[in-house]
Amino acid sequence: MNRLDGTEHERARNVSSWRSVTPPGRGPWTADLSLLGDNALEEVNRLWTIAQVLSNTVHAVKNSLQVTGGNAELLESREGLDPAIIRRAQTIRAQATRASDALESLLAYSRPVSESPDVVELGDLARTALEMRSHSLGRARITADVTGVEGGPYLTRARRRDLLQLLLNLLLGSEAVIAGWSGAKIVIGLRRRGSDVVIEVSASGSPASAVTAGPAGEFGLDLQQRVMARLAAELGAVLECELSREGGPKLALALPAQDAAGNVAPARSS
Amino acid sequence: MNRLDGTEHERARNVSSWRSVTPPGRGPWTADLSLLGDNALEEVNRLWTIAQVLSNTVHAVKNSLQVTGGNAELLESREGLDPAIIRRAQTIRAQATRASDALESLLAYSRPVSESPDVVELGDLARTALEMRSHSLGRARITADVTGVEGGPYLTRARRRDLLQLLLNLLLGSEAVIAGWSGAKIVIGLRRRGSDVVIEVSASGSPASAVTAGPAGEFGLDLQQRVMARLAAELGAVLECELSREGGPKLALALPAQDAAGNVAPARSS
Numbered sequence: 356m357n358r359l360d361g362t363e364h365e366r367a368r369n370v371s372s373w374r375s376v377t378p379p380g381r382g383p384w385t386a387d388l389s390l391l392g393d394n395a396l397e398e399v400n401r402l403w404t405i406a407q408v409l410s411n412t413v414h415a416v417k418n419s420l421q422v423t424g425g426n427a428e429l430l431e432s433r434e435g436l437d438p439a440i441i442r443r444a445q446t447i448r449a450q451a452t453r454a455s456d457a458l459e460s461l462l463a464y465s466r467p468v469s470e471s472p473d474v475v476e477l478g479d480l481a482r483t484a485l486e487m488r489s490h491s492l493g494r495a496r497i498t499a500d501v502t503g504v505e506g507g508p509y510l511t512r513a514r515r516r517d518l519l520q521l522l523l524n525l526l527l528g529s530e531a532v533i534a535g536w537s538g539a540k541i542v543i544g545l546r547r548r549g550s551d552v553v554i555e556v557s558a559s560g561s562p563a564s565a566v567t568a569g570p571a572g573e574f575g576l577d578l579q580q581r582v583m584a585r586l587a588a589e590l591g592a593v594l595e596c597e598l599s600r601e602g603g604p605k606l607a608l609a610l611p612a613q614d615a616a617g618n619v620a621p622a623r624s625s
Numbered sequence: 626m627n628r629l630d631g632t633e634h635e636r637a638r639n640v641s642s643w644r645s646v647t648p649p650g651r652g653p654w655t656a657d658l659s660l661l662g663d664n665a666l667e668e669v670n671r672l673w674t675i676a677q678v679l680s681n682t683v684h685a686v687k688n689s690l691q692v693t694g695g696n697a698e699l700l701e702s703r704e705g706l707d708p709a710i711i712r713r714a715q716t717i718r719a720q721a722t723r724a725s726d727a728l729e730s731l732l733a734y735s736r737p738v739s740e741s742p743d744v745v746e747l748g749d750l751a752r753t754a755l756e757m758r759s760h761s762l763g764r765a766r767i768t769a770d771v772t773g774v775e776g777g778p779y780l781t782r783a784r785r786r787d788l789l790q791l792l793l794n795l796l797l798g799s800e801a802v803i804a805g806w807s808g809a810k811i812v813i814g815l816r817r818r819g820s821d822v823v824i825e826v827s828a829s830g831s832p833a834s835a836v837t838a839g840p841a842g843e844f845g846l847d848l849q850q851r852v853m854a855r856l857a858a859e860l861g862a863v864l865e866c867e868l869s870r871e872g873g874p875k876l877a878l879a880l881p882a883q884d885a886a887g888n889v890a891p892a893r894s895s
Contacts, residue, residue, distance in 0.1 A: 385845040387665035395657035400852040402672035408757040419724035426713045443696045454689035487678040575655040582670040
């Protein structure tokens with residue numbers, strides 16, 4: 356056997372022997388990764404393996420939930436059962452459905468497919484993003500809310516997954532800034548502005564006296580901002596940032612509105 | 626508001642204004658990411674956001690499963706119930722437990738904590754890794770098996786998560802090579818060799834006539850090999866690679882055995 360013990364020579368030989376049977380399936384994004392140092396490459400690889408085992412585990416758990424929900428449904432439908440038993444069966448089915456929906460959101464987001472633009476309703480997107488963070492927000496004692504839903508729907512045309520990635524970065528970045536603050540709060544506001552629909556993430560609270568270190572595995576806000584700017588440009592969105600008087604960041608994303616008939620508003624004048 | 630529309634000037638100004646309120650929590654691995662081009666950084670950021678929302682969703686789903694299991698248990702314990710109802714409740718509880726265990730594995734793997742070395746049993750690790758891929762292996766029509774378990778336990782001292790990352794890369798790399806082959810099969814073999822315990826991933830099958838493109842979102846086997854070599858070096862393991870006569874890769878990992886008393890075998894002679 357060839358030892359792959361890390362010397363350049365051995366590594367090169369093994370790579371070439373393995374490559375000879377390897378389909379050329381590498382996406383363009385990975386070419387760049389060779390620029391990374393070992394620590395960074397190892398961490399990126401870890402994130403990549405997580406995404407691989409995630410889809411596997413989620414599918415398996417969704418199967419279990421389907422069996423669970425099916426059994427609960429059969430219990431509910433039996434005649435002459437004690438109402439207390441039926442209530443338990445209903446609870447089980449409701450929880451299974453809820454869990455399955457949460458997993459489906461995660462799965463949809465983690466799929467490595469390129470999607471085409473579709474009509475996205477920003478209120479729906481805001482709720483999805485908040486649900487994806489609700490447990491973590493609760494643990495960090497950050498209250499979260501969505502405002503302006505009543506003025507909706509806020510329709511735009513975009514690749515949903517990319518827009519969700521952008522919104523999650525706005526959320527995660529805001530969370531990182533106000534983590535540990537007293538009265539920490541994040542509000543996702545929805546509104547119209549001219550021919551745009553606007554989604555805004557405002558973070559507030561009272562800064563802690565001591566600056567707390569960010570969570571382990573942090574991505575880095577400067578890099579997040581680079582990604583945000585890039586995603587916004589790809590989505591035809593305008594990303595605005597300011598520090599509010601309350602001390603927290605306020606990040607707004609303006610996208611061309613689409614009317615109910617499916618027409619995108621004319622290009623905004625800037 | 627400051628527009629973050631991607632021009633260097635705007636970007637720089639916004640980054641600095643945001644940075645002023647940002648705790649210096651960035652891990653060393655992210656410093657390198659600034660080397661990446663926009664496409665690669667965007668993809669790495671996507672993987673990072675997936676890991677962030679994963680832990681959130683998994684916690685929420687585990688809560689739902691706990692409620693489900695608890696209700697099923699209460700149903701089971703009721704006296705005088707129809708055995709058919711009890712069986713359904715047992716099925717529900719068993720599925721909830723199974724799903725919860727699968728999620729716990731995923732969660733443990735995705736946690737961004739640095740861990741200290743611990744005693745790891747390779748047979749247990751092999752089963753965990755295969756479970757994390759079982760659904761995907763089934764879909765790709767790759768059969769999988771573990772051999773040599775009866776000769777265990779195969780104890781070594783290592784950071785479990787790093788070792789699992791390495792093993793998952795062996796698996797994922799092997800899968801990528803034989804995907805689409807007829808009779809595709811992966812065997813994880815366990816054995817002793819001198820003072821080492823060895824875990825080997827052998828892939829076999831009949832190559833398809835047409836080379837199929839790798840799955841979307843592929844990491845790239847050359848980069849995976851770089852990560853593997855690095856992880857092996859960190860773990861004090863020796864990684865060996867050969868192409869078997871059957872055409873598939875055979876990847877073996879040798880680690881210093883630890884006896885039941887907790888003593889690591891003397892350093893191997895090489």
